[in-house]
Amino acid sequence: MTDTDETPAGVRADDTRGDGLDARLVVDRGSFRLDVALTAAPGDVVALLGPNGAGKTTALRALAGLVPLTGGRLRLDGTPLERTPPEARPVGVVFQDYLLFPHLSALDNVAFGPRCQGAGKAEARARAAAWLDRMGLADHADAKPRRLSGGQAQRVALARALATRPRLLLLDEPLAALDARTRLEVRAQLRRHLAEFEAVAVLVTHDPLDAMVLADRLVVVEHGRVVQEGAPSDIARHPRTDYIAQLVGLNLYRGRAEGHTVRLESGPAVATTEDLSGPAFVAFPPGAVTLHRDRPTGSSARNLWRCEVAGLETHGDQIRADLTGELALAADLTTVAAAELGLHPGVEVWAAVKAAQTHAYPA
Structure with a gap:
């Protein structure tokens, strides 16, 4: 040849x-x-x-x-x-x-x-x-x-x-x-x-x-x-830095796991389905976050934080809300949902995430 x-x-x-x-x-x-x-x-x-x-x-x-x-x-x-x-x-x-x-x-x-x-x-x-x-x-x-x-x-x-x-x-x-x-x-x-x-x-x-x-x-x-x-x-x-989490589209936090709870280094605790002990990461996608203008009652979500809308931007076919407050996070919702909630910078909302939609892993 x-x-x-x-x-x-x-x-x-x-x-x-x-x-x-x-x-x-x-x-x-x-x-x-x-x-x-x-x-x-x-x-x-x-x-x-x-x-x-x-x-x-x-x-x-x-x-x-x-x-x-x-x-x-x-x-x-x-x-x-x-x-x-x-x-x-x-x-x-x-x-x-x-x-x-x-x-x-x-x-x-x-x-x-x-x-x-x-x-x-x-x-x-x-x-x-x-x-x-x-x-x-x-x-x-x-x-x-x-x-x-x-x-x-x-x-x-x-x-x-x-x-x-x-x-x-x-x-x-x-x-x-x-x-x-x-x-x-x-x-x-x-x-x-x-x-x-x-x-x-x-x-x-x-x-x-x-x-x-x-x-x-x-x-x-x-x-x-x-x-x-x-x-x-x-x-x-399993992202391990903020850059990687943003790259793959996840909210990421670091803290210490105690059973089904990860207590964050700066912020509240996050309930998870994983049972861990020691340094841990916990992550969830923006799409797992539901927003409410009033504190929800009867919700099955074990994670609930009072937040404020810091900014809104188009993200694909959805609206991404940048939230600050008890926990800084990103939330994705439809244009219709954002309009119905009357979202704009400065509005106070409640952000809820079910424990089953979080993912915790050792740090």
């Missing part, structure tokens, strides 16, 4: 026995210090999530060799890469704005990487044509980037990165430049291509849906440190 007739899969069949990624990325930049450990096996897709300034992009650039490490280690398939220049690393990168060469056709953009690796022109173009066909872009091989849609440009950039047969694929906000409709389609396509990729992929995103759909494992970074990592479903169900 030759390089030109093999099925593109990101790597050669005889290169798939690697150990994957083993890194501790330490980067000091002025007063900011990044110290993030990352491990992944071949075939894994890891998403780095975090607020702006958390260090996600710095970590990605350190993996690519564009930012030097000031400490730690970086090994790929057992090979140290700390001193390896970017162009010599078996790493493919898809940047947020794709960075396609405007004067080259889609075919020559994809062929650029193999050419830099020493492939002849015919071989590089054949490999590029195979990748464009795999991406459903065979009919656009001669098109310059300005003639491509956002989704097409994203696929060309991905094909260009994969055509070098990387052992590590880095994607920096790969869907951020797309409109909502295109994003949905391209996300599904990207998921399929990542599922077929036989080496390690690391994705940086601020969009929780992108991370949940595309990644096998999430690593959440805040202030240059990993604050939580695990499967998307585990992180969505």
